[in-house]
Amino acid sequence: MxxxxxxxxxxxxxxxxxxxxxxxxxxxxxxxxxxSNNIRSLKYVYIKSKILKTLxxxxxxxxxxxxxxxxxxxxxxxxxxxxxxxxxVPPNNYxxxxxxxxxxxxxxxxxxxxxxxxxxxxxIELYNQNGKKIIINDFPEMIDITESRNIPYKICQKYxxxxxxxxxxxxxxxxxxxxxxxxSKNGIHSNKLNEPYSDSYYGMVKNLVKNKKDNFFICNxxxxxxxxxxxxxxYGIVIGFDYYERLIxxxxxxxxxxxxxxxxxxxxxxQIKSVF
Numbered sequence: 001m002x003x004x005x006x007x008x009x010x011x012x013x014x015x016x017x018x019x020x021x022x023x024x025x026x027x028x029x030x031x032x033x034x035x036s037n038n039i040r041s042l043k044y045v046y047i048k049s050k051i052l053k054t055l056x057x058x059x060x061x062x063x064x065x066x067x068x069x070x071x072x073x074x075x076x077x078x079x080x081x082x083x084x085x086x087x088x089v090p091p092n093n094y095x096x097x098x099x100x101x102x103x104x105x106x107x108x109x110x111x112x113x114x115x116x117x118x119x120x121x122x123x124i125e126l127y128n129q130n131g132k133k134i135i136i137n138d139f140p141e142m143i144d145i146t147e148s149r150n151i152p153y154k155i156c157q158k159y160x161x162x163x164x165x166x167x168x169x170x171x172x173x174x175x176x177x178x179x180x181x182x183x184s185k186n187g188i189h190s191n192k193l194n195e196p197y198s199d200s201y202y203g204m205v206k207n208l209v210k211n212k213k214d215n216f217f218i219c220n221x222x223x224x225x226x227x228x229x230x231x232x233x234x235y236g237i238v239i240g241f242d243y244y245e246r247l248i249x250x251x252x253x254x255x256x257x258x259x260x261x262x263x264x265x266x267x268x269x270x271q272i273k274s275v276f
Contacts, residue, residue, distance in 0.1 A: 048097040121159030162272045176237045203239035231257035
């Protein structure tokens with residue numbers, strides 16, 4: 001049983017896997033690589049397939065909260081077992097662990113796919129017997145977007161919307177953590193119901209001096225009119241990015257909204273710009 005303690009509830013399993021890769025599997029190797037994976041990614045998939053169970057408990061002591069995560073691995077984990085695992089991977093196939101089904105899957109790749117050959121965050125199209133497979137390289141994790149064809153919110157926040165918005169019209173970029181709002185070259189799409197917040201003006205924007213860029217105000221949760229030069233991202237998530245798109249276009253305001261920590265989106269000209 002491997003254990004990690006942290007004050008953060010998330011990402012413990014990945015930390016334990018990294019620990020296992022750097023220690024338990026450090027001396028495990030294979031003589032020839034007939035697969036299209038590199039050794040680290042193969043070890044990662046191997047360990048994921050060996051996880052028997054994961055246990056997470058909350059520890060409170062002297063006003064301190066820690067989270068203990070433990071993973072139990074199936075035996076054996078040794079050189080011979082790893083070689084046996086490698087031998088199951090067909091030549092020139094990419095090996096991926098299916099989190100939902102807890103199975104190892106293999107995808108035919110004519111180009112001898114190696115994760116490090118591609119930029120982090122890159123959308124990669126693989127082909128197997130069943131058709132096209134679409135994944136995003138967030139190494140060591142490979143995110144499968146074949147069914148949704150949406151770029152996940154966490155990926156957009158990490159690598160930037162411009163990376164996907166300018167390079168492809170095929171994919172929608174998620175604008176909020178729940179995946180209810182999307183950005184594409186054709187506009188902002190939303191499954192969100194933009195209902196008014198009781199009798200307050202929360203999220204509303206006004207311009208005190210017409211056509212003057214530095215006189216925009218937004219109504220915050222305390223119902224105070226706060227001066228802004230850009231609409232904060234959280235207003236778009238809660239109120240709706242499409243709401244601000246309509247508001248700004250109706251008034252022809254030159255006012256942008258944050259869509260990531262380092263990018264703003266011009267809702268009038270439909271352009272993404274760096275805030276730095």
